[in-house]
Amino acid sequence: MRVVLAEDLYLLRDGLSRLLTAHGFDVVAAVETGPELRDALLGLRPDVAVVDVRLPPTRTDEGLQAALAARREIPGLPVLVLSQHVEQLYARELLADGSGGVGYLLKDRVFNAEQFVDAVRRVAGGGLAMDPDVIAKLLARTRREEPMGRLTPREREVLALMAEGRSNHAIGQRLFLSASAVGKHIASIFGKLGLAPSDDDNRRVLAVLAYLNGAADA
């Protein structure tokens, strides 16, 4: 799997590069500035990009802007954004186009190499990987509002894990539920949120996130 990596700090870039290579990824470019990233994304068209939000030369949100611009050129280009801090504002911008293949994680998550690599693979496959911090903030905001207020605590837990991008199986493991119980919860969530049930895992998660995004927009 071909990866483009953008990170301005040498130590982190090197570490990430080694980590991904060790897990069987092919790091085709490891760049350190926004313009370089833009060229690499459009020129190399990688299977997935791992991008730091803050990049030179402006040291503002150049990485995020470059990733968003590239996704406008190549719709659905999988991008996993890393940052020292997570903001709902940025999450909403990443999710705004409604297509999948988006991840947004704290840099701390790299500590757990298996989970991180798992997230990169999920994003590359068109799925989602939202940081639990972002999900928690989104859910806290929507707690008192209809129709989110009608969800039971257990359903909210399931929804949060779905939003992180986990499969039914993983959710069941985390919450010590059987796969059929998870399925029931999910059906109930869709019923309460007025979403038509679908077999496609990915589309369900996208629908939930689109809903969260919409709730935050209102």
Next chain:
Amino acid sequence: MSPGTDAVQTCRMTLAPVRRRALALLHGLALAGLGAASAVSLAVHLVFLVVGFGLGVVILPPLVIRAGRPLADLARRLAAAWSRVEVARPYRPQPARPTPDAEGRYPRNGRLYRRPWVPALLDWIDWLLGDPATYRDLAWLALNPVVGTLLGGAPAALVVTGVWYAVSRAGTDWWALPLGLGAVVAGLAAAPGLVAAHGRWTRLLLRPPRDEPGRLRVWYGRLLLTLLRLLVLLGLSLLALPLAVLVALALPLGYALGAGVLLAPLIEAVRHLPELRRRLAGRWSGVEVPTPYLPRPKLPRRRPDGHYRVGDHLYRTERWAGRHLRLRWLIRDGATWRDLLWLPLDPVVGGLVLAAPPAALGYGLFGLVVPRLAALLLGADPGRTAGGWYGAVAGSPAAAIPVGLALAVLGVLTASPALRANGRWVRLLLGPTERARLALRVRRLTQTRADATEAQAAELRRIERDLHDGAQARLVAVGINLGTVEYLLDRDPQAARALLAETREAAAKALAELRDLVRGIHPPVLAERGLADAIRAFALDLPVRTQVDVELPGRAEPPIESAVYFAVSELLTNVVRHARAERATVELRYGDGRLRVAVRDDGQGGADPTRGSGLRGVERRLGTFDGVVAVDSPPGGPTTVTLEVPCVLSSPRTSTS
């Protein structure tokens, strides 16, 4: 029908017009009486208005206005009955009695009152002073003594003059009788027309105002307002004279009797008048005059020997030290002496400027034009009897009307320049001198600099403590653990693995703490996106729905962005903690070189800026940049906190979204 009744009928028919005219004559006479009554009413109004507005007795103007309305109503009724001119009553309906809320309190304008009479009284005052008809009534009062009396009284005056002329000169001049009779007939003939004209005159000012005031009306209203302001200021100016005498007597007396300390309350009380004039100069004359006084000093700390030192004096009690300090503060302030110098000067200099336009207008109309007209109409010539100034110019009655009109025009033209000139006069003596202004500025800068350095030092201490107890300690733990892992790696791989997991956890915690710390120093979004998105990102994380509305043509300097960001986040945190609000809005605007932020919430209100340390902190934070904070938070809400910071915006950087 008999010939007798026929003759009576004919007689009635010929007499009817005469009767009608004679009745109109009497009506006119009554209307002239109304004119005289309105003159009396005008005088009473002037006294109440000048005293009421001048001395701040707000109840007086509405009282006299309410009491004066029956007279205007009478004029309207007479216009309908005698002149066939219907004049609708223009007044707004009286306000309804206040109704209590669920708790039995009476809400009015965002305040709750225990008893109904206070809001009822305030409603009543607003009802009378807020009605444009009130001011049209006043204008009518000012003009009706002349216009109404002339229109109403002219026919009767003609008849009386005619009869008197015919009777007194009948023996000497053969033409006296026909001339006198002619005047009587003319008076009778003009009576119905003039009474009708009087009705139209009444309608002119006493009817409900049209929706769109004409240009003439606007001009006239402004002139009237300017003249009223001149008169009020004149009253205040004259008030300075007795105060000047009082101070002139009290100052030497106080010192002679050794009771100088008792002078302080007097001097401080006297400040109210100049302070009122400064405010009015800003509001009425458009000349802003800042308050020049030095800030009240704080009592010095108690010395080790238990005394308070004020100057070279030592006091045992706080009370006497405070009194001396107060006197010292007042006497050492140059503004105090400029106030005291202003007191005797203002009635002369300021008073002359204020009095000139109304005097020119008043003397021109009522001292020259009206007596001359009266002389022409009634035949009497007051100029001869009153020493050559009343109804005559330098003994010449012919010049009275043109000169009077010229004076009146001059008065009208100079009214608003005089108001402005008075403002400048107030600023000349009552405004801060350049030195005082600089001294105040230096004091303010010293204060805000002290606040800023203090805040900065506190911030550094907090960062040091957070790093020392948080991330630094955790990294030490990580190092120790790694050493242990190295040792365990060969001996007990299982334990080494467990310890590694724990170490990773510690590193993650250290990162989380550093992240929070960085947010507190300078939020990353502020660095990456600027003020607008930083506030948006902050608002998104709040449990209260917050709408952020930003219209900034560029970006402010980073220190100002940072100060405003932290001020707004503090305010929004307050909303979440205390306001019990459902919704909040943040509005950022830029104009006139100032960045304005309004934070509103629909919560319970009642925020007290003097109590909450949060608001004080916001004030201090913005004070460094000469920013100001205003809080409007009536009990029951809503609360609006407004921040204003003077700043320059840089040209906008390329848009990010």
